[in-house]
Amino acid sequence: MKTKKGVLLINLGTPDSPKVADVRKYLDEFLMDGRVIDIGAFQRNLLVRGIIVPFRSPKTAKLYQAIWDQKTGSPLLHISEVQVALLRKELGESYQVELAMRYQKPSIEEALQRLKRAMVDSIQVIPLFPQYASASTGSVIEKVMKLVAGWHTFPRISIVNQFYDNELMIETFADNARKKQVENYDHVLFSFHGLPVRQLKDVDNTGTHNCDTAFCRTQITAENKFCYSAQCHETARLIAAKLGLNTAKYTVCFQSRLGKDPWVQPYTSDTLIELAGKGVKRLLVLCPAFVADCLETLYEVTEEYGQEFKKLGGEHVELVPSLNDHPKWIEALKQMVIAEEEVGAALTKRYTKKAEV
Numbered sequence: 626m627k628t629k630k631g632v633l634l635i636n637l638g639t640p641d642s643p644k645v646a647d648v649r650k651y652l653d654e655f656l657m658d659g660r661v662i663d664i665g666a667f668q669r670n671l672l673v674r675g676i677i678v679p680f681r682s683p684k685t686a687k688l689y690q691a692i693w694d695q696k697t698g699s700p701l702l703h704i705s706e707v708q709v710a711l712l713r714k715e716l717g718e719s720y721q722v723e724l725a726m727r728y729q730k731p732s733i734e735e736a737l738q739r740l741k742r743a744m745v746d747s748i749q750v751i752p753l754f755p756q757y758a759s760a761s762t763g764s765v766i767e768k769v770m771k772l773v774a775g776w777h778t779f780p781r782i783s784i785v786n787q788f789y790d791n792e793l794m795i796e797t798f799a800d801n802a803r804k805k806q807v808e809n810y811d812h813v814l815f816s817f818h819g820l821p822v823r824q825l826k827d828v829d830n831t832g833t834h835n836c837d838t839a840f841c842r843t844q845i846t847a848e849n850k851f852c853y854s855a856q857c858h859e860t861a862r863l864i865a866a867k868l869g870l871n872t873a874k875y876t877v878c879f880q881s882r883l884g885k886d887p888w889v890q891p892y893t894s895d896t897l898i899e900l901a902g903k904g905v906k907r908l909l910v911l912c913p914a915f916v917a918d919c920l921e922t923l924y925e926v927t928e929e930y931g932q933e934f935k936k937l938g939g940e941h942v943e944l945v946p947s948l949n950d951h952p953k954w955i956e957a958l959k960q961m962v963i964a965e966e967e968v969g970a971a972l973t974k975r976y977t978k979k980a981e982v
């Protein structure tokens with residue numbers, strides 16, 4: 626009997642086009658997600674639909690227009706499609722690999738339906754966010770669970786919740802930094818996507834998590850192992866170790882703050898001021914919260930932070946490309962899939978043996 630195993634890669638999402646109407650539709654779906662803007666539904670509706678989406682959409686549309694490729698469209702979607710095509714090749718015919726986006730297209734619902742129709746034995750869901758956050762990975766997991774909840778027959782379903790310390794992923798980021806001749810820069814910045822601080826309060830299920838008292842900047846512990854900030858710091862430490870950077874040579878910071886509430890600090894823009902003040906001229910930036918280059922890396926880092934840094938007296942900001950189509954990253958994905966499949970196969974075998982006794 627020929628059987629197939631399903632793999633579903635899910636990234637964040639992107640508008641259908643850089644037109645204001647499509648960006649509005651995308652931002653509306655994205656920001657109305659209660660895990661992204663985690664306030665009461667009534668307040669969220671007022672804030673998102675009354676203020677953020679109407680005011681932000683024209684501005685965000687301009688940013689998307691600046692990075693949109695005439696032939697391939699959204700970099701995030703195009704690069705994700707390339708990653709899936711390469712993974713399909715690596716895994717061969719016994720796997721059916723699907724791509725979906727949490728918001729907009731291709732939808733998770735349609736991807737799951739394709740796997741269901743193919744009668745796959747198993748579905749492995751890989752949310753493409755190395756560090757766990759309720760707003761990213763958590764939201765993907767909740768969506769998948771809701772979509773499959775009513776299925777009559779379930780294949781074995783497994784979900785990767787985080788991979789912030791994946792050896793091959795770390796090596797890929799380090800490889801890309803080496804290609805930029807890291808030694809030719811005064812300082813290295815690890816700029817992660819930001820999060821409101823309140824979204825970290827419940828990472829230990831107590832509602833009182835505090836990154837300062839939980840040592841999230843310096844170590845991963847049993848207490849902080851699901852904290853986004855702690856995981857970001859660990860990812861940066863591991864890449865820095867591969868590159869032979871001492872702690873004085875690099876800084877971890879957080880970008881893309883939205884609104885007035887406190888987000889995880891230090892903010893990337895404050896760090897640029899501090900580094901320029903210390904006389905840093907040439908800055909190399911890695912963004913290891915993303916597995917593919919996207920608006921946040923191609924525009925915010927390269928354009929916005931590049932210009933900001935120059936105004937502050939800096940000379941150059943250089944972005945290290947994301948994991949994109951690097952063969953080691955595709956191998957990392959393949960290994961994740963195979964490792965998980967082996968666990969499943971071992972469990973099934975044990976069960977079958979027991980049943981035979």
Ligand SMILES: C=CC1=C(C)c2cc3[nH]c(cc4nc(cc5[nH]c(cc1n2)c(C)c5CCC(=O)O)C(CCC(=O)O)=C4C)c(C)c3C=C
Pocket residue numbers: 637638639640661662681685699701754758760761818819820821853881883914915918919920921
């Ligand atoms: C409250 C707002 C936001 C939270 C929380 C948030 C978390 C979060 N986001 C990503 C990954 C990406 N975000 C991207 C764009 C983007 N993010 C927000 C807001 C929040 N994100 C906005 C408003 C936007 C749109 C751009 C803008 O208007 O500035 C992207 C880029 C998508 C693309 O098409 O290129 C990614 C990727 C993670 C991983 C995360 C939690 C850790």
Ligand SMILES: [Fe+2]
Pocket residue numbers: 818881
């Ligand atoms: Fe975001």
Ligand SMILES: [Fe+2]
Pocket residue numbers: 825834835836837839841849852853854855
């Ligand atoms: Fe923390």
